[in-house]
Amino acid sequence: MAASAAAAAATRQLTLAVIKPDLFANPARVQAIMDVIQEHRFEIKHSAVVRWTRADAERFYAEHHGKFFFNRLTGYMSSGPMQPMVLEREDAIRYWRLLMGPTHPARARQNSPNTLRSIYGLSDTRNSLHGSDSKASALREIGFFFPDLPIDWPSTP
Template sequence: MSIKQVLKPQLTLALLKPDICANAALPPKIKQAILNKQLQIVKETNVLWTEADAARFYAEHEGKFFYHRLCGYMTSGPFKAFILSSPNAIKDWRGLIGPTHPVRARINQPETLRALYGLTDTRNSFHGSDSDMSAKQEIEFFFPDYFKPCQS
């Protein structure tokens, strides 16, 4: 661990997608798994997206065969967004959720959250930022005031 990481732990954006939040028993279990992985929950919010919100967040996937399915899934009900922190938060959270495709997760990493809870390639239950840059952009998307300087 570098001195930079000790002074300023890494942040990531985590989503518990609508299928997880449709079952009230699951978010507390996932939060416990997050804490067990030594990730800190810095902020949490409940989200309900419009089609326009989904289109904005998933703009890079527009035109792909799963795009409309993905936007339909993410607007199907409320979900939760978290800012997580640890020295290697991006890797820690993506490691905990496992591969994008739940069937592959069940074969190759059966202890991961997508292996345990993921339903299909699209309804894969979780999201995690893949770089510092995407973490910053995604945190600003869900927590628009987070990086703004405090007014005093």
């Protein structure tokens, strides 16, 4: 039993999850997301409610500058309050992304109908949720939303 507990602790990760403005505007849906987070054994390490300026969104999504969707994305992400959270659990990055489902809600409805983006997403831009796609992204993104947060990253491969 101690060996399995040690193995589980060794694979714990942090990830950034964001409830985007369209979903955050609906308190009942926010509660539904929080229920899913709890049901799937994520620990919410940190949470905030923030409202970005367009410049904030442009800095966060700088890697997409020049792409056809950049202006639409940054406009949307600065359109209202959102809720970033630092989540922790075993294999958090992969597991949160599985729960969210495909980026495009239409694809999610076809291929992954029980995922959060299938249920709550409106379009490829207004897909309701964000999740880090790698450990490096998680560290960068957590630092963006929580710059004063000392990150005690659990040991992970």
